[in-house]
Amino acid sequence: SELAFGLENEGRLPEEIQRRVADTVEALHLQELQRRSIFSLSGGQKQLLAFGSVYAMGPEVFVLDEPTANLDQDAIARLHDQIACLKHQGRTVVIAEHRLYFLTDLIDRALYLRDGVLEHTFNREQFCGLTEQEREELGLRTLTPAACTLPAVAPAGTKEGLSVEGLTCAYRKEPAVFQGLSFSARPGEVVSITGPNGVGKTTLSRCLCGLIREQAGQIRLDGRHLNRKERQKAAFCVMQDVNHQLFSDSVWGECRMSTPDAPDSTVEEVLDSLHLLPFRERHPMSLSGGQKQRLAVATALLSEKPILIFDEPTSGLDYARMVEVSGVIRNLAQQGRIVLVVTHDREFMQRSCDRVLRL
Known part of the structure; x- marks a missing residue:
């Protein structure tokens, strides 16, 4: 239809x-x-x-x-x-x-915009001939396919951190998306979840957050079984479509919904780290796609929950913002959080993650 x-x-x-x-x-x-x-x-x-x-x-x-x-x-x-x-x-x-590697043999011209102004026009040879330094100075993503050489995710059964044991999930009345899934993620570790479109990555993240009910298996945190309501309190998910989780009438108000009692200086520090402080009074729906993505990341930062799940956090982000989000995610892991990242972005995966779960 x-x-x-x-x-x-x-x-x-x-x-x-x-x-x-x-x-x-x-x-x-x-x-x-x-x-x-x-x-x-x-x-x-x-x-x-x-x-x-x-x-x-x-x-x-x-x-x-x-x-x-x-x-x-x-x-x-x-x-x-x-x-x-x-x-x-x-x-x-x-x-x-922003992802450019798949276009290098297709483009005839590349038009480079900055702050609404056309700064450069490249033909294919000029564009593909950019050095790594020139590319990074322009804030462009890699021009060659990135490889992922991360080790596999650890098996289930850990007494420290998240342990997913024999998990089976379905989406609404559809057949089971995956069955008997088991793995673990420790505090301080960033685990990438990847796999083909439709394989169940988002379903898994929703189940871990308690947004949908599992059909079989269990989820433990530090050895203790978490039911659905307990997972809602322990986990925070930045969704693939962040428009579904932006509710306030200002960037500042959106952050305050995540942390009503934190001092203003904490909120300012987080917004500044993601280059969002100048937009504090802007309506979230007036932001660009990449800015909305970073605002959702800011709310996750401020939530202080032990399990953080990011679903495609680099969609719509240029090289500089991808590096920023990578730094934020690494910093969250260093604070002892359990961080799961659903992504197809191999450049980001290799830079940010410690292990990979391939569905």
């Missing part, structure tokens, strides 16, 4: 709509998403579906805003091939993006 929606609004004939939807499913390899409720899809699957709904309409100009924000490595490779196909068809493609 989503793929057909735009074509229906243009008043296309039913036969043409059916043909175009079928062609889109075939071209973009969306067979596994057919007949699924869009509300049961993961963030990355929704991203692919959104691209498909535009592709089906066949526009001359495609404008993509952070298209890889929630995509796994295979989906990014597919997106690369789809963009190459659009170029071959003679379409114009404009992409606003």
Whole structure:
């Protein structure tokens, strides 16, 4: 229905709509998403579906805003091939993006914006020829695919920290997303949770936070079993779509909801560390995507809960802000928190995490 929606609004004939939807499913390899409720899809699957709904309409100009924000490595490779196909068809493609490595063989020009001003225009050779120092000074992410060489997550059973033992979870009335999952995470450790889109990473984070009920297994903190309500008190999750957890009418008010009794100096220090202090009176919904992401991180910092879970914390972030969030997460671990990070971002993973759980 989503793929057909735009074509229906243009008043296309039913036969043409059916043909175009079928062609889109075939071209973009969306067979596994057919007949699924869009509300049961993961963030990355929704991203692919959104691209498909535009592709089906066949526009001359495609404008993509952070298209890889929630995509796994295979989906990014597919997106690369789809963009190459659009170029071959003679379409114009404009992409606003921070992850750059998958674009180096596709771009014809790179336009560099700072504070609303076009500062540089590069051709492909100039852009791909930037040195590491030049790239970092411009605040750009890596131009080459990052490798992840982290050791695997520790087995369950630890008496110190978080122990997940034989966990089985389902999303609403769907079949079990994963079964018998076991691992542990110690205080001072940053554990990355990664895997293909739709494999259950967000479901796992919601269960650990007590937002959904487990079907089997148990979750322990320092050897003590935590029921769902106890997990809600012990864990804080920064969601993949942070719009779902910003409620106040100001940045300052948002922080105060997390820590009503902390001194103003503490809130100021946290906001300043994330370059948000100048926006203290701004409405959260007026911030950019990256600023909203950092505000949600600030509320997690101020919550002082022992278990912190970040779901795709670098979506929409440039190199400098990614480094900042990496520093914040490492600092939280050094304070003795248990930190779990759901991410596909290998550059960030390698910089910030100690171990990896691959679902």
